[in-house]
Structure formats: structure tokens, C-alpha cells
Amino acid sequence: MSREADTALVRAVPDSFIDALRADVGPTLNADVARQQHDAYVVLLQSGGYAVETIAADEDHPDCVFIADTAIVLGPIAVVTRSGVPSRRGESNPVRDVLSERFSIQTIKPPGTLDGGDVMHIGGSVYVGHSRRTNRNGIEQLAEICAILDLPLITVDVHDGLHLKSVVLLIGDETVLVTPNSVDEEALKGLRILYEADSERHRCSALPIRDGRLMVTANAPATTDMLAEAGYAVVPIDVSELQAADGGLTCLSIIFREP
Ligand code: CIR
Numbered sequence: 001m002s003r004e005a006d007t008a009l010v011r012a013v014p015d016s017f018i019d020a021l022r023a024d025v026g027p028t029l030n031a032d033v034a035r036q037q038h039d040a041y042v043v044l045l046q047s048g049g050y051a052v053e054t055i056a057a058d059e060d061h062p063d064c065v066f067i068a069d070t071a072i073v074l075g076p077i078a079v080v081t082r083s084g085v086p087s088r089r090g091e092s093n094p095v096r097d098v099l100s101e102r103f104s105i106q107t108i109k110p111p112g113t114l115d116g117g118d119v120m121h122i123g124g125s126v127y128v129g130h131s132r133r134t135n136r137n138g139i140e141q142l143a144e145i146c147a148i149l150d151l152p153l154i155t156v157d158v159h160d161g162l163h164l165k166s167v168v169l170l171i172g173d174e175t176v177l178v179t180p181n182s183v184d185e186e187a188l189k190g191l192r193i194l195y196e197a198d199s200e201r202h203r204c205s206a207l208p209i210r211d212g213r214l215m216v217t218a219n220a221p222a223t224t225d226m227l228a229e230a231g232y233a234v235v236p237i238d239v240s241e242l243q244a245a246d247g248g249l250t251c252l253s254i255i256f257r258e259p
Pocket residue numbers: 020021022063066068069088116117118162163165166245246247248250251
């Protein structure tokens with residue numbers, strides 16, 4: 001899992017972030033606040049032992065900071081995705097350029113759609129969310145890529161959440177933090193499940209970092225306490241402005257081990 005990884009690829013916040021996609025209309029987004037919070041996220045990754053590489057912001061793509069949706073790294077292969085939302089499809093090119101220096105590239109082609117936020121690599125298996133953003137054809141293309149790597153692919157139906165990793169988060173070896181009643185949990189059998197507090201439904205995001213700590217969003221104190229009691233070395237971080245655009249901690253970086 002990510003503890004063996006050593007590079008985190010991130011993307012800067014554009015001024016156009018104020019036009020980022022979001023399910024619910026809320027107060028106007030603030031790009032400066034998002035940038036400060038993103039900076040803190042980068043510092044935390046660096047303190048956790050990652051070399052952080054930053055791709056410049058793209059003003060034509062308000063959601064570009066959510067870089068994890070554009071590509072996933074599976075061993076020696078980087079899969080360049082094809083977003084389920086057309087306005088995000090142009091985000092991939094510079095990410096592909098950076099990853100192609102290190103990995104062999106596979107690309108999801110039409111009519112397939114796949115967002116990186118729907119793909120989770122746990123131990124010897126890959127889990128993919130069938131969601132509003134990732135369709136059956138995208139999953140079939142990913143299955144062909146996983147077959148090259150001899151990795152079983154498990155499909156998880158996402159009922160209530162943008163992406164699989166909006167509601168199922170890898171927080172440690174074979175352990176996931178799940179938003180209750182958000183996915184078909186049958187698909188997760190064999191994994192240890194901890195649940196997000198009901199009072200914080202869809203608020204908590206978490207990301208394990210290389211030094212063994214667990215980054216957790218600051219807006220979820222009850223879930224954070226539960227995780228601390230379960231033995232996790234939690235480190236809260238405020239990314240509320242990025243969450244206001246439906247992002248979480250996993251979608252802000254592509255973490256990989258240098259080949
Ligand atoms: C979107 O709707 O695509 C962005 N505003 C948020 C993407 C968040 N990505 C993720 O959870 N993997």
C-alpha cells in the first residue's frame with residue numbers, strides 16, 4: 001500500500017476553482033482559501049516523507065486540483081482515465097506526460113468512462129466503483145489492464161456518493177473506513193470495516209501517509225476520535241474549501257512508488 005510509495009503528484013489550484021463542479025449549491029467557492037488549504041496538504045505530505053511534484057494549474061479546468069481522478073498507477077502501468085463528466089476530460093494530458101516518464105501508459109477509451117476516484121488498490125486486489133462517473137465499459141477496460149498484471153478486479157456498486165473513494169477509504173492494511181449504506185458492502189468482504197459516524201455522514205475523508213500517520217479531515221471529530229481509539233495516529237487537516245467542491249483527501253494526489 002501507499003507506505004511503500006514515495007512520490008506524490010499534485011496539481012495547483014486555479015483561480016477558476018470558483019467554478020468547480022459540485023452537487024449542492026453552497027456559498028461561493030474561494031480559490032485563495034482552497035490554495036492555502038492545498039498548501040497545508042502538501043506540507044503534510046512532505047512531512048510524511050513524500051517527494052511532492054506539482055503540476056501547474058490549468059485555468060480552463062476548474063477541477064484540475066482533483067488530480068487523482070485523471071490517472072491511476074498500478075505497478076508498472078499508469079492508466080489515464082476518461083472522466084465521466086466531459087468538462088474534466090482535458091485535465092489528463094500533463095498528468096500523462098509526467099507519468100509516461102516512469103510508467104507504461106494505458107488509456108481508457110470511449111465509450112468507457114472511469115474516474116480515478118473510483119479505483120482503489122488494496123493488497124493483491126483492485127476495487128472499482130460502479131458510480132455516476134464510472135460506467136460498465138470503463139470497468140471492462142480496467143479489467144483487461146488488471147488481467148495483464150494478474151490483479152483481480154472487484155466491482156463495488158456505489159449507491160450514495162460521488163466516487164468509491166468518497167465513501168470507502170483505505171486507512172491501513174486491509175482496513176477501510178466506510179460511510180454506512182453507501183455501497184454494496186458484500187463486495188468488501190474480507191476487508192476490515194470501520195464506519196464513519198452517522199452524525200458526520202459524507203464529511204470525513206482520510207488518507208494514510210508514508211510515516212504511518214493517518215490524515216483525517218478536521219470537520220469530522222467524532223470519526224477522528226473513533227479512529228484514534230482504534231489506534232490510528234490521526235492528524236487532522238482542514239480542507240473544507242476543497243470539500244465544498246466535493247473533493248476529499250485522496251483526490252488531491254496521485255501517490256506512487258518510483259519504478
Ligand atoms: C468533481 O465533481 O469532479 C469535483 N468537483 C470533485 C472531484 C473529487 N474527486 C474525488 O473524490 N476523487
